[in-house]
Amino acid sequence: MMKKQTKNDIYKSFEQMKSSLFPSLTREERQKSSNLDSMQVGACLADQAIEQLVKERDSKLR
Numbered sequence: 362m363m364k365k366q367t368k369n370d371i372y373k374s375f376e377q378m379k380s381s382l383f384p385s386l387t388r389e390e391r392q393k394s395s396n397l398d399s400m401q402v403g404a405c406l407a408d409q410a411i412e413q414l415v416k417e418r419d420s421k422l423r
Contacts, residue, residue, distance in 0.1 A: 375399055 379402060 375402075378402065 382402070382405075
């Protein structure tokens, strides 16, 4: 059975993911980027995953 995550745990996980996505930003830049919501970050990650899958598929076809 999966452990139920609290809102605080989810927020911490989201903040950790965001800091790993934007590690080279300065603190000021990171604060400006904090207005990204989880749907925007999720959409970016989905786009990256799709691009990676397409690249892998194309390399296998060659």
